[in-house]
Amino acid sequence: MPKPTKGARLGGGPAHERLLLANMAGQLFTYKSIKTTETKAKRLRPVAERLVTFAKRGDLHSRRRVMSILRNKETTHILMSEVAPLLELREGGYTRITKLGFRKGDNASMVQIELVLEPVTPKAKKSSSKKAAAPATTEALIEEPAEELTASDETIIEATTEAPEAEAQGTTEADAEAAFEDAPADEAAEAPADGDKK
Structure with a gap:
């Protein structure tokens, strides 16, 4: 008592x-x-x-x-x-x-x-919901149509998808980084061309 x-x-x-x-x-x-x-x-x-x-x-x-x-x-x-x-x-x-x-x-x-005899609804754990939400956002970026993606998003997606293939072929991470650094230069060249069309 x-x-x-x-x-x-x-x-x-x-x-x-x-x-x-x-x-x-x-x-x-x-x-x-x-x-x-x-x-x-x-x-x-x-x-x-x-x-x-x-x-x-x-x-x-x-x-x-x-x-x-x-x-x-x-x-x-x-x-x-x-x-x-x-x-x-x-x-x-x-x-x-x-x-x-x-x-x-x-x-x-x-x-x-x-x-208090009302039934209890079990609460969902917060940690599992955060882990489940993170992969959904990356999948959503990849599955979006190409029209809505910007040029920088496309280069990031290409670099991340090509990096595992490059490692399988025997190239190093330095080559993948060099390809990623070259992408912004191409993007800068394409930007005035888009402006001329408008």
């Missing part, structure tokens, strides 16, 4: 508080939602989430630990067989507290605490 806060306990002594929270947790697992005061709900949340974590493990030792806290076979069975499978993919945050307003008699802040 989490460390209790300083000051008066709920309902009296620490033993009474443990029993009170265990009964409230049992009711929460049985009915999936209960209405109570805000103070009790905030104290119940860590106890209930810890019990759900035990139930998700599902082994005999966890069942016995849950049973020692709840002290009710039916509630333990509901938690282990019905609630735990619904929360299996959720990594935390098994409960939700919603404010309802104030109680008429003593103006206590009332809330509804409930189990």
